[in-house]
Amino acid sequence: MTSGPASLLSAQVRAGERSAVEVVERHLDAVARIDPELHAFVTVLNDGAVAAAAAVDTVVAAGRDPGPLAGVPVAVKDNMCTRGVRTTCSSRILEHWHPPYDATVVERLTAAGAVVIGKTNLDEFAMGSSTENSAFGPTRNPHDPSRVPGGSSGGSAAAVAAGLAPIGLGSDTGGSIRQPAALCGVVGMKPTYGTVSRYGLVAFASSLDQIGPFARTVSDAALLFDVIGGHDPMDSTSLDRPAPRTATVVGDGVDGCRVGVVRELYEDAEPAVRAAVSAAAEALAGAGAVIEECSIPEVRHALPAYYLLAPAEASSNLARYDGVRYGLRVDAPDVESMNAATRAAGFGAEVTRRVMLGTYALSAGYYDAYYGQAQKVRTLIIDAFRRTYEQVDALLGATTPTTAFAIGDRVQDPWAMYLSDVFSVPSNLSGDPAISVPFGSDDAGLPIGVQVLAPALGEPMVVRVGAVLEAAAPPLGQPRLADRALLGGSSEPS
């Protein structure tokens, strides 16, 4: 089992071989050199991160254990609250907002000895698949700076791919962790709904949103998931039971596991992506898994259903940005025109589109035909997955239909952009876990991701299958925009 850069760094810091301050300063230095072009970060915590690292070193010096992520730099998507550090959601409406509390995941990172080095760029309020919808400008793909990193968690994916942080956090409402992970050539996992607290995650679509890890190895993703998972009384949708443990089973292999290859999750993908899925299935068979072709026709309805349900929930959640309690206000003589002028000035085009779409889908006369119908289709999809999992332990497919597309290519055509999520939204509708693992590249050298799905609380299964795929994956070229030393051997001091 290969361990990842995060576990190596943590081991060195815990053993007193390297100081957390040195590790964090080394990463901040890489951010300073590379991020002006990459633009993975909205806010870099230069002073705060060094102070937090010094606190970790004090714990080590006192002979105590700072935790499993001791001194490990983390890139956190800028829709998770950080006390006193601005949290923008890459939106003008929250550009100067400083949350008065930490998200539960941020508290858990700190308690495990990790150091948040910055807040990463995203599509505004996590609505998008390219990070082009950020009010602060797009993030670039480290493998080809003329292309998108995917989205909405494109900043965290790009930061991890470029070596600026060994691990990162994203949120996944319709693929926003897995899709950018695939396009940037890193590992990204969407855990089971309810296993990671959403307290302090700025809400987009509350029945779909889930926080999860980015990492350069499956074992690091598992390590990070184990730190952030588990019940939280501050989130009423948090599962009231211990989260599954994953780091200890990553190396357990797939001998005897039944894995279904889902036709609807790869057949409309471009040829290089389809070939990667076939090669991934062969690799699993070679490791002892029993591979079965399978079809889940209901999955084809997931994307249109998602693009009614998610905007409907978003239109309700984003009603809170009214210029009254926090965030931007545009003055007007009465409160209604103040609300409308504030929201017009504060929201970008995609957020406006989704709020309008959701408002329409929920409005009198259309509720049953659109929102109510989409909720029933969600039931059909959940039932179809449940029947499939009576036959197999895990499912395999592509993460995305294409590799990274050019910046600007899809911004004028919302549906073409939404199609990036066609293979990832089914897991959000079902609430089940899924992981994207890099599996080779296309002719242009752009990364391809394959996806492993499992039933609820099947995180141990997705990391086991993911680790086997990782070990069998064709090599991926080094990103053009990256700190090569940190990528190659981040265990070595520079």
Next chain:
Amino acid sequence: MAERLTREDAAYVARLARIQLSEEELERYAEQLADVLEHAAAVAALDTEGVHPTSHPLPLRNVLRRDEVWPCLDRAVVLAEAPAAEDGRFRVPRILGEPL
């Protein structure tokens, strides 16, 4: 299935959503929303007779905690983020008046 969404529908929705849009923006959003809704029509046409709607992936019940006083955010800290505050409260422009 509903008619194709019009500029007037977009104007109505923008008002419900409290977003002030120009004529040109209304035209553009009407077109884009109508295109997305055409894809949604496939879902609207499915036979879902007897299927229960899912609002949430978990079988949720109301989650209650013990009725105990917990520490909460300090009022001054919260109001520090407000665009306008006065006498310990949020300050807003006139609420009563002509409808939007």
